[in-house]
Amino acid sequence: MRRLGIHSFVWTNGLTQEGLEMALAKSAEHGYRLIEFAYLRPEKFDLDRLAKQAKELDIEIVVTMGLSADADVSSEDKAVVTKGKALLSDAVKAVRDIGGIRLGGILYSMHGKYDGLPTRTGWMNSADAIAATAEVARDSGVQIVLEVVNRFESNLLNTTAQGLKFIKDTGRDDVFLHLDTFHMNIEEASQAEAIRLAGDKLGYFHFNENYRGYLGTGTIDFASIFSALVDIGFHNRDVTFESFSSAIVDEALSRVCGIWRDTWTDNNPLAAHAKAFIESRWEEAVRRAEINKAA
16 A cells, blocks of 8 residues: 655654654655655664654554665675675664665765776675665565665765666565665656656655755646556555755755755745645546556
8 A cells, every 4th residue: 555655854854763753744744655754773863762652553564774885795895795794684683673664865875976986896795785685674574675865975876877886786575776866867858758767666655846946836747656656556655755955954865865965945835835735746646547458
């Protein structure tokens, strides 16, 4: 059953327990059934308390993250790769402990701009690390999804085609792709065709506008995207609205993602608009597909 989610950075910078609890409450208030948190360090947050609140609100939890340079599993430095694998294993267990269902994001490399192309050794180090992480995730009841991002946030997986090749190299059938309209808008010739290419390997999806503001007010061709998602049967799976503004997002993410201005200042109308936009566009795409099928 499809759940419509919202990223917690719409509500909070994610630095305090109180902020995360508020984000859960606000998400439920707006009718969202899923929330996406950035990596929750067990030593910093009360995961049991968050898990209990989410269960009471009937909200599922997804966690996404990126790796730092000193834990980059696509490195050729064995010590750095080892540190990254340990961090990923701990992250999976934190998702499990909070009652979460999925770990996604840039799990396969540093989150940031590289100075050069990835090496074959680095690629395979990353694939091996993700394979090991998937093994931990399987035993923890957590799904692994790899977010394909733009060239300024990783040098490894920038397109769906690269993501599919990478998954093949992990040797796992339980690793999936995580696509995002903001990143695909930069890297894919056609977002719709990229979605169709991903097919049943698409595990999670982010709706973003090209400038990370209100959906439908920028240049993203959402009609073709929704049609492609319906074509592959993804209208019955989880999707999340993501939007960053310097009004709320934390300083570290502002630096790595280049969030230098307020794309919005009031999160309540933003969240309400996103939910209505996504739900209405789903209905249109499903209805259009049914009409085409009957014709």
